Amino acid sequence: MVCRINQINKKTNVTYIYEAVSVWDKEKKQCRNKKTCVGKLDDNGVFVPSKRLTTEQAVARDPIVTASAQIVGPSIILDTITSQLGIQKLLKSCFPQTHQQILMMAYYLVANGGALSHCETWCKSHAPSMAQSLTSQRISELLASITTDEKQTFLAKWMHTVLEEDYLCYDITSVSSYSELNEYVKYGHNRDNEALPQMNLAVLFGQNGRLPVYYQRLPGNITDVTTLHNLLKTFKTLEMKTLSYVMDKGFYSKKNVDDLFVAKDKFLLSVPLSNKWLQHAIDDIYESIHGPEGYQSVTGHDY
DSSP states (O other), rough: EEEEEEEETTTTTEEEEEEEEEETTTTTTTEEEEEEEEEETTTTTTTTEEESOHHHHHHHOOOSSOOOOOHHHHHHHHHHHHHHHHHHHHHHHHHHHTHHHHHHEEEEHHHHHGGGGHHHHHHBBBOOOOOGGOOHHHHHHHHHOHHHHHHHHHHHHHHHHHGGGHHHGEEEEEOOOOOSOOTTOBOOOOOOOSOOEEEEEEEEEETTTOEEEEEEEEOOTTTTTTTTTHHHHHHTTOOOOOEEEEEEEEGGGGHHHHHHHHHHOEEEEEEOTOOOHHHHHHHTTGGGGGGGGGGETTTTTTT
């Protein structure tokens, strides 16, 4: 199927018209869109065909005499997924005025992965079209209008939806940046071994469903071990029920273990072998843990 795409050149403000055809890439074994410029629109919105087209080809491509088409594949798939997960209903309850625009921006990021400044152009060729309400300026205004309370409300409701029968996995990743304006960008332990400051992003996701549940921005100079205390305070504020955590040894400290016990949460936490008390504890039971009696069953798995 041939699709018509209008794309605005930001430098010249000229609207160019492209035809996109889906072709099969044998090497990468996936479909690719091949775009060809067939003309542009003048100041009055009249179609001006490309000089490479013959008279017959130009007439056939004139928007006045041809039908337009929209790509519906992404919306069919993503509508089904968001409906099954309950995201559409949840967004509408938290953002009654802007939930459709937020969902379309999410669809664009999932399907295309580009900068949000290009979302308007993408929306023009994809159903349902919301291009007029998703200009670059409107997107900036919409994102700026979302308050911290609204985000926390959405995340709290989403967590309750996901975590009915699931475990939480908690980890931190870092995103390197050249920004000098972001207050979270600071020098710290760079996981990509880049000589750049970074922002840390703490993420929770369900062990069974593998769905992201919660996120929190953190300064780039903060260590993993110091973040857990604030996370437990956040869950208390959100009135979460008893949770189960799975964490790596980067989060181990005596204080963190004490805090988890006080919160009465279940947890599985790796302990670094560099701890002397752990080395002594292993020495005390070294002989017994190498036999069959040393196996322990945890959440249905033998260790």
